[in-house]
Amino acid sequence: MLFNSLEFAVFFPVVATLYFLSPFHWRTPLLLVASCAFYMAFIPAYILILGVTIVVDYTAGIYLERTHGRRRLALLWVSVAITCLVLFIFKYFNFFTDTFLGIATHFGWQPTNPSLDIILPIGLSFHTFQSLSYVFEVYRGRQRAEHDFTTYATYVMFFPQLVAGPIERPQNLLPEFHERHYFDYVRVTSGLKRMAWGFFKKLVVADRLALYVNDVYSAPQEYNGLQLTIATFFFAYQIYCDFSGYSDIAIGSARVLGFRLMENFETPYHSASISEFWRRWHISLSTWFRDYVYFPLGGNRVKPARWFTNILLTFGISGLWHGANWTYVVWGLLNGFYLIAGTLLQPLRQRIAALCRLPERNPIRLSVGVVTTFGLVCIAWVFFRAPTLADAFYIFSHMWRDWDFSDIGTEQFLLRQMPLAIAAILLLEAGEWLRRRMPLGEIIPRFPMPVRWFCYATALMVVVMFGVYSKSQFIYFQF
Amino acid sequence: MPSSLVTSHGRHPTSTALLKIASFCGLFISLLYLTDAMIGAGLRRIKTSAFGVNNQIMGGQVNADIIISGSSRALTHYDPRIIQEQTGHSAFNIGRNGSQTDMQLAFLKAYLNYNRAPRLVIHNLDLFSFVSSKEIYDAVQYIPYIRDDAIFAGIQRVYPDAWKWKWLPLYGYLVEDMRFTWVRGLRALTGWQPPEDHFFGYQPRHIAWTNEFDEFRIKNPDGVRFPIEPAAVQDLTDLVELCSQHGIALLFVYSPEYAEMQTLERNREEIFSRLHALCARYNVPLWDYSDSPLTKNQMYFYNSQHLNATGASAFSRALAERLDASGLLP
Numbered sequence: 001m002l003f004n005s006l007e008f009a010v011f012f013p014v015v016a017t018l019y020f021l022s023p024f025h026w027r028t029p030l031l032l033v034a035s036c037a038f039y040m041a042f043i044p045a046y047i048l049i050l051g052v053t054i055v056v057d058y059t060a061g062i063y064l065e066r067t068h069g070r071r072r073l074a075l076l077w078v079s080v081a082i083t084c085l086v087l088f089i090f091k092y093f094n095f096f097t098d099t100f101l102g103i104a105t106h107f108g109w110q111p112t113n114p115s116l117d118i119i120l121p122i123g124l125s126f127h128t129f130q131s132l133s134y135v136f137e138v139y140r141g142r143q144r145a146e147h148d149f150t151t152y153a154t155y156v157m158f159f160p161q162l163v164a165g166p167i168e169r170p171q172n173l174l175p176e177f178h179e180r181h182y183f184d185y186v187r188v189t190s191g192l193k194r195m196a197w198g199f200f201k202k203l204v205v206a207d208r209l210a211l212y213v214n215d216v217y218s219a220p221q222e223y224n225g226l227q228l229t230i231a232t233f234f235f236a237y238q239i240y241c242d243f244s245g246y247s248d249i250a251i252g253s254a255r256v257l258g259f260r261l262m263e264n265f266e267t268p269y270h271s272a273s274i275s276e277f278w279r280r281w282h283i284s285l286s287t288w289f290r291d292y293v294y295f296p297l298g299g300n301r302v303k304p305a306r307w308f309t310n311i312l313l314t315f316g317i318s319g320l321w322h323g324a325n326w327t328y329v330v331w332g333l334l335n336g337f338y339l340i341a342g343t344l345l346q347p348l349r350q351r352i353a354a355l356c357r358l359p360e361r362n363p364i365r366l367s368v369g370v371v372t373t374f375g376l377v378c379i380a381w382v383f384f385r386a387p388t389l390a391d392a393f394y395i396f397s398h399m400w401r402d403w404d405f406s407d408i409g410t411e412q413f414l415l416r417q418m419p420l421a422i423a424a425i426l427l428l429e430a431g432e433w434l435r436r437r438m439p440l441g442e443i444i445p446r447f448p449m450p451v452r453w454f455c456y457a458t459a460l461m462v463v464v465m466f467g468v469y470s471k472s473q474f475i476y477f478q479f
Numbered sequence: 480m481p482s483s484l485v486t487s488h489g490r491h492p493t494s495t496a497l498l499k500i501a502s503f504c505g506l507f508i509s510l511l512y513l514t515d516a517m518i519g520a521g522l523r524r525i526k527t528s529a530f531g532v533n534n535q536i537m538g539g540q541v542n543a544d545i546i547i548s549g550s551s552r553a554l555t556h557y558d559p560r561i562i563q564e565q566t567g568h569s570a571f572n573i574g575r576n577g578s579q580t581d582m583q584l585a586f587l588k589a590y591l592n593y594n595r596a597p598r599l600v601i602h603n604l605d606l607f608s609f610v611s612s613k614e615i616y617d618a619v620q621y622i623p624y625i626r627d628d629a630i631f632a633g634i635q636r637v638y639p640d641a642w643k644w645k646w647l648p649l650y651g652y653l654v655e656d657m658r659f660t661w662v663r664g665l666r667a668l669t670g671w672q673p674p675e676d677h678f679f680g681y682q683p684r685h686i687a688w689t690n691e692f693d694e695f696r697i698k699n700p701d702g703v704r705f706p707i708e709p710a711a712v713q714d715l716t717d718l719v720e721l722c723s724q725h726g727i728a729l730l731f732v733y734s735p736e737y738a739e740m741q742t743l744e745r746n747r748e749e750i751f752s753r754l755h756a757l758c759a760r761y762n763v764p765l766w767d768y769s770d771s772p773l774t775k776n777q778m779y780f781y782n783s784q785h786l787n788a789t790g791a792s793a794f795s796r797a798l799a800e801r802l803d804a805s806g807l808l809p
Contacts, residue, residue: 185496465661
């Protein structure tokens with residue numbers, strides 16, 4: 001079920017009402033049933049795949065707590081292998097066989113193609129990683145095994161974050177299923193406001209920009225350099241608003257029910273360096289890779305060559321996590337190179353700043369940092385969005401030439417939509433700036449009710465009237 | 480009251496809190512319905528453009544002697560001013576862009592619900608006459624009139640979820656339309672009118688020959704076949720019977736189509752044989768302009784299916800003269 005669907009507009013109020021009307025001990029089973037219904041709205045049979053992961057990791061968690069030594073390690077690997085096998089079959093099998101066939105054909109061997117004709121279960125990478133984090137944490141002794149199957153299944157399947165995160169840690173989310181959540185007006189309305197902000201990002205910004213981006217990136221050869229540049233700039237905002245919008249709706253809807261999900265984005269495009277960007281972009285995934293891949297590899301407490309290898313390996317795997325395509329791997333590796341280059345060039349950057357008498361928090365220095373970081377991120381997004389590496393290189397080679405200011409629109413996105421798209425981006429930036437600097441959440445509730453309601457109704461009407469309702473999925477669902 | 484509904488800190492008694500949330504939701508939903516009503520009212524006040532034509536029809540202000548129905552080929556080929564001048568009978572064009580026989584029938588029914596029955600219906604045919612709609616083209620043109628039974632039934636056949644257009648506020652204007660037609664509705668409430676581009680329902684296209692046909696020919700070097708769907712055959716039959724029930728004379732016309740395109744239509748003969756059979760069965764005349772001298776001259780077309788304004792004038796004059804001499808109009 002999509003958050004931006006009529007079904008969800010009915011589903012969520014019904015579930016929330018039933019949730020608060022139910023006795024406390026019925027609530028987790030209710031959430032599990034609701035989550036199953038939510039997931040089965042996509043492809044019902046795929047719930048069985050999710051079931052396999054849940055049963056394996058639930059059982060593994062209990063036995064990990066009981067066993068010691070090498071058996072314990074073996075149990076961990078069995079559990080991880082089975083969980084990852086599901087991910088491999090559905091997400092990576094065709095990618096690896098196609099790559100292998102390509103290499104084999106290059107050397108004159110013509111093996112039969114064993115490709116599987118299957119659709120990737122929605123959000124598979126997200127709940128796989130959430131399951132894995134549980135097993136890792138139990139193995140490390142930082143989380144007690146959950147013995148109540150319903151609670152564990154609901155932890156993996158909790159519908160607000162089931163298909164696109166945030167990827168929660170068991171320490172954060174599991175205890176919440178054992179807490180009593182009362183109906184709290186302030187919390188409920190705060191959750192609803194957060195959802196509304198998410199809908200603004202998704203419907204008004206992301207899906208409007210998607211009209212342009214989809215046209216250009218589906219056939220880059222048909223567009224001039226200016227259109228390629230605009231599409232890349234728009235994609236940066238599209239993917240941010242699409243994914244952070246999803247996270248806002250997830251966090252908001254969970255908050256309505258009384259759950260606190262972790263923050264996933266902190267205005268990442270306001271970062272002054274790539275390392276800062278990755279501390280503020282998809283935080284739940286970045287910290288997952290940091291804790292379960294980068295640190296176990298040795299992190300930065302090794303020799304520089306090994307350290308840089310660790311960075312590249314982590315970002316390469318992160319790229320592959322996003323999709324079974326070389327474009328994602330290149331995107332990941334490019335970000336890794338950015339980080340390494342940023343580390344190596346740091347002394348030089350500091351020397352230049354000192355020569356220019358620009359201290360750390362100087363606005364000019366910060367602005368240069370923010371603009372440079374945004375530019376580098378946009379360059380990387382080209383690989384992320386382009387269907388093939390050839391398309392990505394075509395876009396790079398043509399982005400800078402043949403700018404035709406008389407030909408800016410596309411088939412789906414006529415020129416007259418441009419002011420609306422730009423206004424949406426400016427409104428987003430203004431909204432984010434206000435949220436960081438002015439506690440609007442505290443100021444508006446102090447207004448008299450008619451003024452307050454007028455503000456809320458106007459904001460909602462902007463979302464309703466200027467949204468795009470093309471039944472589009474969230475981009476991160478495919479991962 | 481379940482214990483879970485008691486607030487944890489007592490700042491807002493739960494019943495008051497629930498009442499406030501419910502009140503806001505109620506007010507907001509009312510605002511959605513109000514906005515929907517305002518947009519609809521605005522669009523129904525438009526006197527020019529395609530909405531102006533629809534408003535004349537749905538407002539019962541047409542009452543013409545001759546009605547021209549059909550697809551975009553009807554809309555752009557028949558100039559009622561020329562027909563009226565030649566025959567002395569009032570004429571009006573209710574052709575619909577991107578429509579198939581099912582929606583053309585629905586709109587003719589709606590016309591008859593609000594206007595005096597015409598003496599003659601000229602129904603323009605094309606190779607899609609036996610194809611049912613797979614989608615509603617430019618759906619927003621129907622939304623202000625969605626409560627009309629004939630239009631709603633026509634749409635619902637194609638799109639079973641059409642109840643959402645009818646009952647959910649703003650759904651039709653926001654979900655089914657990407658061109659901000661709602662802005663035009665709100666502007667029209669202030670007295671604004673869009674530029675006029677329709678004349679008695681006819682929309683002249685002042686366009687020279689485009690390269691659409693050349694692209695089509697490259698993509699389809701072996702030509703194309705057009706389906707003959709039983710549902711669409713039934714719709715055309717229903718249209719004949721509708722006219723018969725209302726005592727309206729019916730004339731089928733196959734207006735000019737670019738000659739080279741005709742050679743690419745693989746089952747043209749089959750379609751025409753079905754059309755002739757239907758006409759013979761119900762004794763409806765069919766005037767076929769496939770061999771008209773107009774069909775051989777690109778100057779009269781802007782693509783293979785559509786005459787431009789020059790071609791439409793020439794065709795309308797020829798048709799009006801023939802009509803005048805035919806005795807079809809008492």
